[in-house]
Amino acid sequence: MRTARPAPPPADGGPPDAALVARVQLGERNAYAVLVRRHQGAVRALLRRLCKGDEALADDLAQEAFLQAWRKLDQFRGDARFSTWIYRIAYNVFLMHARTQRPQESLDESQESGLDPETTLADGAAGPQREAAAAELSADLQRALARLSDAERAAIVQCYYLDRSHEEAAYVLGCPLGTVKSHLARAKQKLKAQMHAWEP
């Protein structure tokens, strides 16, 4: 099991998140703009996956998450990375939205791959064929992910798409470590059943 890691240096070369948070807490609004620009991509990507690709909804929820983070920033004590903290807020915003919605709509079962997964992702496949296969794989994965429960999907997104440790995922999802592991195990079992065509 991987453990929580220290925050890597920012890719944009700017000040670390902790310094920016401290400046925001002193009232510097521009520092928050830097934090938003730095993390918007990951937060929106997370929400797009949780929202099953509904980009407009995901962006609305992301905006709400950053707004809530702004309001709560004086409560941020730095016991988690800022990115982990904002993911947690984003996940809670998503949950609040999901609770107000109708039960999940059934997915279109008729969408099936027209490509042969076993051959198209092979190393020897031609470039365009590989790209098409990758797009097909991605679409199949999104459909399979959409069939998971919200908690299972969130655990998969945290641990595989955002590369978070199990502990960080537990923090973001607001549940015990064992629950995250259970969600992951169940989710992977379901995904394997739905993605068996891609098994090498």
Added chain:
Amino acid sequence: MDGSDFPGEDWLERLLREDAARAAPIEDAGFSARVMASLPPPRKRAASFLVPAMAALGTAAAVCFTPAGDFLLHNYAALLDGRHPSFSQLLALVPVAFYYGFSFLMLREE
């Protein structure tokens, strides 16, 4: 799994990581500006003199307009004399302490 950076991961985990790695970064496209525009305007901080000023005003009102005024006035005057204060004289400080305390807590809560 062959070529995996994560020893022991199975084919599904490899597919998930590969799918994550293929995901194109999301361009800002004005999102950050919309977030910043949606933030509430900076809150005007309460002036630092507000709490003691309100406390002084409240104490003055209590002295002037309540039946306890004589008691408070007498004891404040005695305290200002600088002699050893009695228990009843110290008792006159209780309302002031409450007023400052609650004012401070209210401002902190806000």
